[in-house]
Amino acid sequence: MKKIIVPIDFSEHSEYALRTAVKLAANGNAEILALHMLEMSDLMLTASDGLQYEKASFFIKLSEQKFEKFLDKPYLKNVKITPIIKHFKVFSEVNDVAKKHDADIVVMGSQGASGIKDFFIGSNTERVVRYSDIPVLVVKSNVDDVNFENVVYACDFSEESIKAYINATKMFNYLNAKMTLVYVNLPNDSFKSTAEIEKQVVNFFTKADGSLDKMKDVYYVADYTVEDGILNFAKKQGADLIAMPTHGKKGLEHFFEGSIGEDVANHATLPVITFKI
Incomplete structure (x- = not known):
């Protein structure tokens, strides 16, 4: 940097x-x-x-x-x-x-x-x-320590978000931070079974990393909104930082459809970092 x-x-x-x-x-x-x-x-x-x-x-x-x-x-x-x-x-x-x-x-x-x-x-x-x-x-406040040790990265594990994930990985390796990934499952048309999610995650890491080593750092949580799922999980994990991909001028799509990304950055008390898809 x-x-x-x-x-x-x-x-x-x-x-x-x-x-x-x-x-x-x-x-x-x-x-x-x-x-x-x-x-x-x-x-x-x-x-x-x-x-x-x-x-x-x-x-x-x-x-x-x-x-x-x-x-x-x-x-x-x-x-x-x-x-x-x-x-x-x-x-x-x-x-x-x-x-x-x-x-x-x-x-x-x-x-x-x-x-x-x-x-x-x-x-x-x-x-x-x-x-x-x-x-x-x-x-949103004075950050006492930028040596972020515990980062929660919200991901939908779509292929188009691979670039953002790779850039995030590079940065957190530079900061010597541990990155935990989270997928939020919703009780509506977006609901996926565990098998469906895992299939998508396997495909994601195969193309992004060429290995499945990061599978152990992935969590699936269920909540009523993606925003609540991310914030609740970050709190439970004792995260120092929340990270997520954005789709730039097109807004946030798929997992972050609508204003989810902005809502997370809006309501999170933690620092939030975004990576362009």
């Missing part, structure tokens, strides 16, 4: 993300790209009118000063950190920065379940998750 992107909006939650990124960076002396997106309209940025230009210049200067002050923290003194200000309109463009700088992961803060309707669905965090081609780690 060489480069970590942290979107900064000056909130308490973006500081949680920044602190988490610093701890991750320490594992491999990685560089942190602190990204502030100044969401200004094209009209203001390209205006030839004197007043509009002055307004744009004022807000840009103010943002730069605020950003500099935000990054003036003791815990950043010995960290390789590069501040980046982009005049973006939407947070989905974080992926463009990731591609340009060949970043490895995005670490982003989220408000979490606090009674505010749709705070995650349709939010900046959700947009980053949906558009990012690299893993996105979502945190």
